[in-house]
Amino acid sequence: MTEDVAIMIKEKTKLSAAGVNLWFGNKHVLKNVGVSFSEKKVTALIGPSGCGKSTLLRCFNRMHDLAPDVRIEGKLALEKQDLYDRAISVTQVRKRIGMVFQKANPFPKSIYENINYGLKINDVPAGERQGIIENALKESFLWDEVKDDLKKPATRLSGGQQQRLCIARTVALRPEVILMDEPCSALDPISTSKVEELIEKLREQYTIVIVTHNMQQAQRVADSTIFMYLGEVVEAGNTSDIFNNPQKELTANYVRGHFG
Amino acid sequence: MKLAARERLDKLVKLVFRTTGLLVIMILGGILVMLLWNTFAFFLHVKPVDFVTGTQWNPVGHKARYGMLPLLVSTALVTLGAMAIAIPLGIGTAAFISEYAGKKLRNILKPLIEMLAAVPSVAIGFLGIVIVGPGIASITNQANGLNALNGAILLAIMALPTIITVTEDALQALPQTYREASYGVGASRWQTVRKVVIPAAAPGIIAAVMLGAGRAIGETMTVLMATGNASAFPKGFFHSVRTITATIAIEMGEVPYQTTHYYALFAIAAVLFLITLLVNLAGEYFVNRYRKYQVA
Numbered sequence: 001m002t003e004d005v006a007i008m009i010k011e012k013t014k015l016s017a018a019g020v021n022l023w024f025g026n027k028h029v030l031k032n033v034g035v036s037f038s039e040k041k042v043t044a045l046i047g048p049s050g051c052g053k054s055t056l057l058r059c060f061n062r063m064h065d066l067a068p069d070v071r072i073e074g075k076l077a078l079e080k081q082d083l084y085d086r087a088i089s090v091t092q093v094r095k096r097i098g099m100v101f102q103k104a105n106p107f108p109k110s111i112y113e114n115i116n117y118g119l120k121i122n123d124v125p126a127g128e129r130q131g132i133i134e135n136a137l138k139e140s141f142l143w144d145e146v147k148d149d150l151k152k153p154a155t156r157l158s159g160g161q162q163q164r165l166c167i168a169r170t171v172a173l174r175p176e177v178i179l180m181d182e183p184c185s186a187l188d189p190i191s192t193s194k195v196e197e198l199i200e201k202l203r204e205q206y207t208i209v210i211v212t213h214n215m216q217q218a219q220r221v222a223d224s225t226i227f228m229y230l231g232e233v234v235e236a237g238n239t240s241d242i243f244n245n246p247q248k249e250l251t252a253n254y255v256r257g258h259f260g
Numbered sequence: 261m262k263l264a265a266r267e268r269l270d271k272l273v274k275l276v277f278r279t280t281g282l283l284v285i286m287i288l289g290g291i292l293v294m295l296l297w298n299t300f301a302f303f304l305h306v307k308p309v310d311f312v313t314g315t316q317w318n319p320v321g322h323k324a325r326y327g328m329l330p331l332l333v334s335t336a337l338v339t340l341g342a343m344a345i346a347i348p349l350g351i352g353t354a355a356f357i358s359e360y361a362g363k364k365l366r367n368i369l370k371p372l373i374e375m376l377a378a379v380p381s382v383a384i385g386f387l388g389i390v391i392v393g394p395g396i397a398s399i400t401n402q403a404n405g406l407n408a409l410n411g412a413i414l415l416a417i418m419a420l421p422t423i424i425t426v427t428e429d430a431l432q433a434l435p436q437t438y439r440e441a442s443y444g445v446g447a448s449r450w451q452t453v454r455k456v457v458i459p460a461a462a463p464g465i466i467a468a469v470m471l472g473a474g475r476a477i478g479e480t481m482t483v484l485m486a487t488g489n490a491s492a493f494p495k496g497f498f499h500s501v502r503t504i505t506a507t508i509a510i511e512m513g514e515v516p517y518q519t520t521h522y523y524a525l526f527a528i529a530a531v532l533f534l535i536t537l538l539v540n541l542a543g544e545y546f547v548n549r550y551r552k553y554q555v556a
Contacts, residue, residue: 063440068363095446105437108460117455118445166441173445 013079014039014207015060015097015177020074022055022064029055031231033074037177037224042199042208044222044239046215048260052231053211054102057179060209061097062090078177095122098175102182104162106154106169111146114154114165115172122173136172140164141198160191167198171206178202180210184217196221215255219243227251295533298526302326305520311527315493317502319511319521326524328531330493334408334501335535337494338483341412342419342476347469349416350423351458354468357424358431359453370428377421385485388414393486400498406488409497414482419472426471430464431457463547470543474536480505504532 015037022030030052037043045053062083064070076083083093106114115133124132137143142164146157154165163183170178184192199221202208212218218225218239225242227235235242235251246252254260306326314327357366388410396405438460442452458465488500489510508525515522
């Protein structure tokens with residue numbers, strides 16, 4: 001027990017939510033959610049469809065700002081910075097907290113422009129962009145496959161390549177946190193394993209939060225796992241504890257595949 | 261129903277659809293043949309070079325002249341002027357409705373704008389005579405405001421509903437994921453609209469502009485009422501012009517059947533047809549060029 005505490009203290013909390021409630025119109029979707037994510041660790045959010053895990057993920061980079069009739073209460077913070085502080089710019093939040101979406105969504109532009117866009121938006125000097133783009137593609141294990149036709153429309157890439165391009169687009173901006181919303185749900189097994197390999201590599205530099213429906217995936221990639229059900233956090237802990245030694249009946253039933 | 265009866269019905273329906281389809285194609289083909297036939301007859305009377313390069317249109321003068329340039333330039337002035345006004349306004353309005361306005365405002369604005377398309381062209385022409393014309397006249401210190409600018413403004417008003425509606429549909433049809441991707445890398449709303457949403461919707465926007473341009477080129481009553489119809493060679497936006505459509509409308513009623521003049525009107529109609537065809541082909545070309553970046 002004392003050892004555990006020591007480890008907990010060494011790990012620095014990067015991203016946190018406390019007492020978060022969220023409503024879509026009258027529908028109460030997140031109920032008093034409190035979670036924290038450690039720096040440079042991979043945390044998986046699991047739970048059955050509609051349990052609010054994607055909704056929670058999207059709170060952190062303020063994607064709900066776009067939708068009408070969403071009401072959020074509670075505190076969401078990146079280190080000590082309140083993410084919903086009126087003084088903070090939402091575009092800065094999204095630069096520091098990048099996101100990879102469920103369905104690969106490259107822009108209808110060339111491969112090169114897909115990454116260049118974010119750099120231009122964030123005023124990266126023109127002279128540095130080429131190097132950053134090359135580097136981001138290398139980090140995403142995509143460089144060898146696309147280096148000869150960077151001018152090709154990104155939509156011509158395969159689904160797995162598109163998703164890795166979206167990851168490259170995100171890491172090119174050197175965010176502090178990368179949110180992944182079921183990044184492999186539309187991919188075949190080979191592409192999935194490539195993306196997982198990539199996550200393995202990215203954990204050295206980034207704090208990663210990944211929503212997944214795939215429990216094997218959570219066990220393969222995540223250091224910690226958080227189980228959510230009907231808008232509430234049921235249990236959070238080390239991935240191996242959640243899967244092998246869950247404390248709650250509900251968690252046990254879910255991870256053993258009795259429902260969900 | 262019995263099997264035999266069902267099969268008979270099937271055959272009958274097929275026959276009906278085939279007949280209607282062929283009938284429409286035949287009517288359209290017949291119009292084209294008639295247009296080209298009469299144009300051909302015209303060129304037996306007047307040399308094509310004189311028609312294409314002539315700067316005078318005066319079919320009823322002592323020595324008849326059939327130069328199409330003044331009419332072509334008039335049509336070009338009015339149409340390009342209309343597009344210069346309508347394209348930025350139309351895209352801007354559509355972007356506002358689709359990207360900035362709330363749901364409530366959109367549900368009010370869109371039907372209102374669509375209603376504008378139903379205003380008859382003669383009513384718009386009337387506005388040109390009683391409002392736009394005097395307005396231009398007082399600003400430019402001319403006797404009247406029946407000129408190319410007046411026509412361009414009115415045609416812009418007529419093309420706007422089409423451009424706005426089709427553009428807005430194109431913007432709405434874009435997957436929300438494009439916007440999310442853009443916001444996700446830290447783009448502001450304006451950056452997202454300008455650099456992602458509008459380029460991604462380009463095929464639809466070009467189609468919208470082409471439809472608007474097609475309407476402007478072919479419009480007759482409004483320009484007939486508002487542009488003064490002087491047959492002299494047009495000197496600019498502040499001078500009276502006479503478009504191809506207005507010329508056909510004015511002269512067709514007076515012209516004796518199967519004379520050179522009669523054939524000449526078909527010839528300029530053929531020119532009009534050629535212009536609209538080119539506009540459509542250009543639109544198609546641009547749509548295809550952008551489409552390669554779209555998800556299949």
